[in-house]
Amino acid sequence: MGGTQSEHKLILEDGRTRYDGRALDELRPVSIQAGVLRRADGSAYVEWGQNKVLAAVYGPREVHPRHLQNPARAIVQARYNMASFSVGERKRPGPDRRSQEISKIISEAFTSVVFVEQFPRTTVDVYMEVLQADAGTRCAGLTAASVALADAGVPMRDIVPAVASGKVEDVVVCDLNKDEDTCGQADVPCAILPRTGEFLLLQMDGHLTYDELMRAIEYNRRAAKVINELQKEALRKKYSIVTLQNNEITEQPPQEQPPQEQLEKAADAPVASNPPEGGA
C-alpha cells in the first residue's frame, strides 16, 4: 500500500473490469506443482500471476540449537525469503523486518494446523523462496508451503490456501497484483482452513469500512476454495504418477522361470553358440 498514483486507471470506466482485464472478484492464473525438489522431504512450486515461489519442507527432525526444543510438541520454523533478483530494485540479501514478520506469521499459521503434539522435541522446517515477486507473495508462499508439508507427509488438519484481496480506487478487488498493491488503498491477506472456515492468518494494511472488509474477506473465502482445489490437484497429480508407475511394474507379466530340471540339463549340455554346419 504505497499510496503511489498509478499512470493509468486501475478500474475501468464500466466499474467492473480491472486494468489487467480481470473481473473484480477474479484471481490471477495460478499453477501449483508438488514434489519439485529431490533433497527436500516435501516441496512445491507455485506460479501465481507474475509471482514465482518455491517451498521446501524438512522434518519433523531434531532441533538445533537444543534449547529451542519443546518437550510437549514440535515447533514449526518457517523462513520466507525474497531473492535479490525477485523485485525491480535489487533487494539486499538476508533477512529484513518484513521477511521476519512474514516468517513469524506463517510459522504461527502452520503451528495451529500441523499435529505438533505428535512430534515432541522436533522441528518442522519450512522454507519459502520468492524467485519473482508481484504482490501477494506471503499468500503464494504459504500456499506453496502447505502443499510442500503435505508432500512431506507431515500430519495436519488440512491443506491451507491463502489469498489477499484489497481496495483500489475505492473498489474492493480480489487478489491484488503489483500495480494494485502499490497504488491501492488497502490489502487484506488471509489464510483460511477449508474444512472449518477458520482463519489462520488475517492481516490488514490500509483503511476499509466494515462492509468493504467483509467483502474483501468474502472474496478471499471464495478464492481460497479455488486455490485449495489446485493444491489438492497438484498432490493428486504427483501421487497418481507414482501409483501408475507401480501399476505398470505389477502389471508386467512375470518372467517365466525355467523349471529346475531344464536348468540342470542345460548346464550339462555342451555350449553351442553357432548351429552345427549342414543343419540337423
Ligand code: CDP
Ligand atoms: O508480497 P506481499 O503482498 O505479501 O507483501 P507486501 O509487503 O505487501 O509487498 C508487496 C509487493 O511489493 C511484493 O510482492 C513485491 O512485489 C514488492 N516488494 C518489493 O518490490 N521490494 C521489497 N523489498 C518488498 C516488496
